[in-house]
Amino acid sequence: MLKPLHLSRTELAAYVARQLVTFYPDGLDTDAPSVLAAYLDAALLRLGRCINEVRWWTPDQFDHLHSTQYTLFLYYLSNTIWKATGNRTLCAKLFGLNKALNGIDLFYEIDMPEVMFIGHSVGIVFAKATYGNYLVVYQNSTVGKNHGVAPVLGEGVVMYAGTAIIGGCQVGDGTVLSQGTSLVNADSPGHCTVYPAAGGQVVFKPTRHNALQDIFRR
Structure with missing residues (x-):
């Protein structure tokens, strides 16, 4: 206990x-x-x-x-x-x-994972979305709805500082959002790192380091 x-x-x-x-x-x-x-x-x-x-x-x-x-x-x-x-x-x-x-804006009705890590809580906002286990979120990050549609986050999602997942996003397991990256009504294939690209687009690249192993004992 x-x-x-x-x-x-x-x-x-x-x-x-x-x-x-x-x-x-x-x-x-x-x-x-x-x-x-x-x-x-x-x-x-x-x-x-x-x-x-x-x-x-x-x-x-x-x-x-x-x-x-x-x-x-x-x-x-x-x-x-x-x-x-x-x-x-x-x-x-x-x-x-x-x-x-x-x-932190974390409403009591939201179902959060059994295991999660918050790195510096200041400025984090969580909407009523679907969250997978082993979630990692750093400061000034947002999970939000768009026109009432909420994202679905898989297991082992990492949101570095200043990131956002907004609207109808299906975020695959093991997705890492690099600092300052936003997913808006866009899906992630999972087991990748998301970087910002020209014109407000994003690009998915293989993840070079498993941050979850540094944080969790699994």
């Missing part, structure tokens, strides 16, 4: 509750401490799967002062509570807290 590094489980739930009161002093959700405590273990179980897959992180250990780990924790907590209770007010606050602290 995942173990919080600095706080007990009880202290961690109380810590999140105090943050919510600080950011949202509206007197609503007075039962938030008990709800957070009730679903904390389920959220930590999901977070633990993710932490244990990342090479750089100590297995079975969660540091709430590690901003990326805390980013993932707040998402898993909000999503877990949403699925179990449908408490939109509390989950909206957890979403807003994550956005305020970490600069």
